[in-house]
Amino acid sequence: MNKLFEETNSVNVFDEWKNMPEFVQEKQEPYQTIIVRFRCKEDVDDFAARIGQNLTPKSKSIWHPFLVRGVNAHKRWQDEP
Numbered sequence: 001m002n003k004l005f006e007e008t009n010s011v012n013v014f015d016e017w018k019n020m021p022e023f024v025q026e027k028q029e030p031y032q033t034i035i036v037r038f039r040c041k042e043d044v045d046d047f048a049a050r051i052g053q054n055l056t057p058k059s060k061s062i063w064h065p066f067l068v069r070g071v072n073a074h075k076r077w078q079d080e081p
Contacts, residue, residue, distance in 0.1 A: 030063075051064060052066070053066055
């Protein structure tokens with residue numbers, strides 16, 4: 001079985017990580033949270049149409065405006081060779 005950080009070709013992969021900058025991802029917290037209650041499905045559909053978002057019976061929360069997840073997922077940091 002292969003190990004995730006096994007040494008190959010006499011290269012210690014842990015040495016490659018030395019002096020790398022620290023990265024801290026701060027959690028994105030909402031500015032405000034509001035609970036909205038609906039009397040019927042028609043009210044939910046009306047609200048969804050007005051805010052331009054899709055709401056299903058399983059929807060528990062939304063971001064407004066709509067939060068596009070993974071928009072920066074393709075970005076990477078790379079040092080010169």
